[in-house]
Every structure is written in C-alpha cells, then in structure tokens.
Amino acid sequence: MTSLYSLAHLRDLAAPQWDALVPAGQPFLRHAFLSALEDSGSVSPQTGWAAEHLVLERDGQVRAVLPAYRKWHSFGEYVFDHGWAEACERAGIAYYPKLLGAVPFSPVSGPRLLSAEPADASLLLQALPEYLVKGELSGAHINFTDSALDQQMMGQPGWMERLGCQFHWRNRGYRDFQDFLDTLASRKRKQIRKEREQVAGQGIDFHWLRGDELDPVRWDFVYRCYANTYAVRRRAPYLTREFFSLLAERMPEALRVVIARQNGRDVAMALSLVGGDSLYGRYWGCLDEFDRLHFETCFYQGMDYAIAHGLQRFDAGAQGEHKLIRGFEPVLTRSWHYLRHPGLRRAVDEFLQQERDGVRAYAEQAREMLPYRRG
Template sequence: MPLHTLPQLSQLPAASWDALLPTPQPFVRHAFLSALEDSGSVGGRSGWQPSHRLWYDEQGRLQAAMPTYVKQHSYGEYVFDHAWADACRRAGIAYYPKLLGAVPFSPVSGARLLGEPHAAARLLDELSAGLPGEGLSSLHVNFTTPACDALLEPRSGWLPRLGCQFHWHNRGYRDFQDFLDALSSRKRKQLRKEREQVAGQGIEFDWLQGHQLSEAQWDFVYLCYANTYHVRGQAPYLTREFFSLLAERMPEALRVVLAQQHGRPVAMALSLVGGDTFYGRYWGCLAEFDRLHFETCFYQGMQLAVSEGLARFDAGAQGEHKLIRGFEPVITRSWHLLLHPGLHAAVADFLEQERPGVLAYAEEARSYLPYRQG
C-alpha cells in the first residue's frame, strides 16, 4: 500500500521529511519533531504515540507526509475538545483513542499535510478511510494553513473550528521607539513605564543563539520552564533532554534571552525563528519581579524581531493582555472528522453556534489595540 505508518521519525532521513516542507516553519522540521520523540517528551506513557503517515508513489518515492499522533487524552493540544470527550463518556461512546495531526504542545499554525497538494490529498483520503479499521474515533488537524484548509474544506464530513490568537506585526519599524511612536500617547507612556519598572529593579538582558549556550545555561532554561508548571502543581510536558537535542539539531533557529539581576540569572524566554516569523515559545522565572514577564516575553522579542528584520511575532495561545501591547487578533483554524454520526451532528451544531462568537470576539478585540487612529 502507498500509505505507510511511521512509529518513530528517526527511522526516516531528515532530508526526506524536510524536502516536503512548503515553508521554513521550524516546528514541523524533522529536527524539532524527532527531538520530541528522542527525548521522551512524546511516546511512552505520555499519551502521545507517534503514528506519522507517509504516502509513496508507485516507484517508492516519498510524495507526502503528515505528523500524526494517537492520543489517549486531549492535553497539550490547545484546541479544546474535553467537553466532546466528556459527552462521549456519559453517552457510552469511545472518544479515545483518536488521531491528531499537530505539533505537540505547540499552538502554532503551520503545514500539516506535507508535499504537493495532489499527493497530500491522496494521503488524507486514504487515512480518513482507514480510521475505523485502526479503532480510532476521529481525526483532528490543528492550527492549519490556508493551503491545508483548501484541501480539507471540500471533503465530506470535516468540521472547521475557529480560534483566536494575538500576533504582533513589524511594519517596517526602525527600532522599538519607532513602534512606540505608532501608539496613542497614553499607551506609549504605559509601555515606557513598564520597561522602566523592570530596569529599575537592576535587570538586564542578554540574547544568545542555540549554539552559544552552555549545558549549565540549558539547565537554567529548563529549570525556569519547568517552574511554570510546578507552581501550578503540574508536571512539565517537555524533558530536559529535549532542549539539548534542539540545541544540537537546529541551533540556528533558537533564540534565548536571559534576564539577569546584578549578574545573577533570574528568568528566561526561549523562542524560535523561521522564515519571516519570530515564535515565542517557553518562558519561566525563579522569583517574582514586577512586569518582568511583559519585558522578557514581549518587548525583548519585539526588539529582536525588528533587529533581525522579521515581519511577525507569534507569541502563542491566549492573552488579551497582549492587545494593549500591540498584538492583533488573528483567526486560527482546526478541522475535525468525527466518525460517530450522533457526535458529528452534535459537534457540528455546537461549532455553528461557536463560530459567530469567535469572529465577534476578534472584531471587538481590535477596539482595544493601542495604535494611533488616522
């Protein structure tokens, strides 16, 4: 059969997988996805079982691929279907295992169906048809691109779901002050005050690329990252080894800012760069400092995006607090193929009602943006 299941990405050469990528978005690169697997962040007892799908032509040449995972829960996805799963449990319908096309723990839109459209379409159709035989309740594809949407939309049974994130756009700013000049006077003063409060605590910042960090510094990065989960009584998704593997396999894509108070590191933010976009991913601190989160995660990232000529800053999920700092609402999409007829009908009705609310929320959010009018 031309459709194959790959239980471990390391079984496929990186060049073969990466040759299918339409854009330089870092999260679907072989280096990133294989680091998740090889570090034990997915697989094992994580509830994320790699089950990548590959499509070969008659000559045995790889033509399309899709990063997919058999899921035993709905954590780490950022498209929330817990209510659907709970409704199934109460109705005696098996919701798990399900199949998810996504990047684990990464609410970042990007390619999900890799390869030329005709080959990706063949993969999708073969995969969808084979779900019942695999004992899977459904197939979900999260944070898609317009190209992926165009493949999914005309196919029967697929339900689209909208979400909203907040991204910052670099409109040719010369520096951070140039960005501030685009804001209303009141908001400009607020941002300046926040930055002054951080500087007044004796905190300075140092930017490093992946190859510039020592293992001791990566220990600190992981300690900060893990602390964001520990303070909520949760276990972190990622292992310490994941960060070392990223530094080894894709150092050129990594940007780490270390916050230091009087020479002592106190916080960090780890981001990735791909194409024209700066992706803010992980942050953490070891003590509470007033306004440090905003400076470390947002203002420092904006400055770096400007200095590197990057057009967009994707800071991930959630965050109305991003609006007053210039991050604008962006609609995201996911797609859901639910095999149980009753569940499909119920979710279709729910999404039909949810969609206008998401669009209205994004439109209202624009009224809170800090930019000068006219």
C-alpha cells in the same frame, strides 16, 4: 503504485526525506524538532502521545506525510475538545484513542499535510477515513492549519472547521522600539514605557544568545525556568530536560534565548525559534518574582529583536488578551475535525457553527481594543 502506512518513530524515516517536504521557514515541522520530542521521551505512549506519522508512498518515493499521534487524552493540544470527550463518556461512546495531526505542545499555525504535489496531499487526505476505521480511531483532528490546507479542507466530506483566536505582533518597518511606540495612543505609549522602566529600575538587563552559544549549565538554567512555570501550578512539565539538549544539538541555528540578569545573576529566560520572517516565542520562566518582568521578557524583548533583525511577525504564544494593549493583533486560527460517530458528528457540527460566529465576533471586538492611534 500508491500505499499509505504509519511510522511509530520518526527516526525510521531519514531526515532528508522528511525535510524535503517541509516548506522553508517552518522550524516546528522539521525532522530535528519532531524527532527531539520523541527521542527525549517528551512524546511517547507513556505520555499519551504515540507517534503515528502517516506516509504516502508512490512508486517507491515518499510523496506526502502527516505528522500525527494516537492520543488517549486531549492535553497539550491548545484546541480544546475535552467537552466532546466528556459528552461521549456520558453517552457510552469511545472518544479515545483519536488521531491528532499537529505539532505537540506548539499552537503554531502552518502546513500539516506535507507533500511534493497538492495531488499527493489530497490522496493522503482521502485515505484517512478508511485508515481511522482500520485503526479503530474515533476520528481525526488536524490543528493549526495554514491557508493552503484550509482551502483544501473546505468541502471535504465529513470534515468540520473550528476557529480560534490568537494575538500576533506585526513589524511595520519600525526603525526601533520608539518608532513603534509613536504609533500608539498616548496613554498606551506611557503605560508601556512605565512597564519597561519598572523592569530596568530593578537592575535587570537582557542578553540574547543563539542556540550554539549556550553551554550545558545555561541549558540547565533554561530548563529550571521552564519547569518552574508548571511547578507553581503544581503540574509536571510536558518537556524533558533532554529535549532542550537535543534541540541545541540538532537545530541550534533556529534557537534564540533571551536571558534576564540581575546583578550578574540569571533570573529569567524566554526561548524562541526563528523561521522565515517570523519569531516564535515558545517557553518562558523565572526563578524569582519581579514586577512586570514577564511582559518585558516575553513581549518587549521579542519585539525589539524582531525590529533589529528585520523579522516581520512575532507570535508570542497561544493566549492572552493582555497582548492586545501591547499591540498584538487578533488573528483567526483554524483546525479541522472528522468524527466517525454520526450522532457525535451532528452535535459537534451544530456546536461549531455557533462557536465560529462567536469567535469572529470576539476577534472584531478585540480589534477595537488595539492601542494604535486612529486617524
């Protein structure tokens, strides 16, 4: 017998049951990460993220899950559908609440339908349209999918593909940072050297720490830096201070923090996660302004770390054409969207067809701007 139900709290499913379905090297999908978001209050109905994780059970066994949230806004997703919501409001169509299958505040591609067997994931996917009707949800959106799920989604009735573009750095077996620099055109190589020298010239050095090497005082500093990136834009941070403590408690082995220090005083930080062969840069912040410190802390330090530890990929976050001239290559990302309203679905489908062509053209143009030597 097969049944589909939802969880309002991830803690209602034991961590071993959930994690048994999570592929290796996926720290953002682990029970520890997702439950820390909920238990810290970063994700809650009060913040517009009501957990509604879908669980497919067969013969008393959990066979597939989709981390999902009932949402009343579109913030913190990094796949922007505000225009769709505004068009619905003008037309008198209810766009919220919607169902979002994603990792909150984390534009990192990976599996989304987690299952023991592909057939179980298909069953959950096929049950979604009826679930939306019963739950009075306008549609479902599954963001930042991996290639396996993309193949599964193609041809599914009603689902529409959306493309995005990020910039990731690849470690091509570099011996050290200089080995990487040697692959660049002369002018770009000199620019990066100059940026690093400017930071060092301000008396700033860097120290890497694992999650279990930071005490509460250091975590307070990490949070102040993170929150300051929002304060300077007069916005409230998505994450609470408790979220960082829970991460440090539940998955310290996956956390890496680089601290920038000037004259023995901590002045900036970048927090990353390690999973499989990848380094994921997530949160950064500084308490004072320093020339070029962002580039060094968020990019060059991560590249150095990846080289030193044999990591093959560095995903430093969602945006930034400024990453191109530092060797980060354009990578297409995908999300999938199912909208119940037929008129809205037709309009969005036409828009996405045009947008996909534009995103592909943009990625090709971006590739021409990479700093690597040619020939």
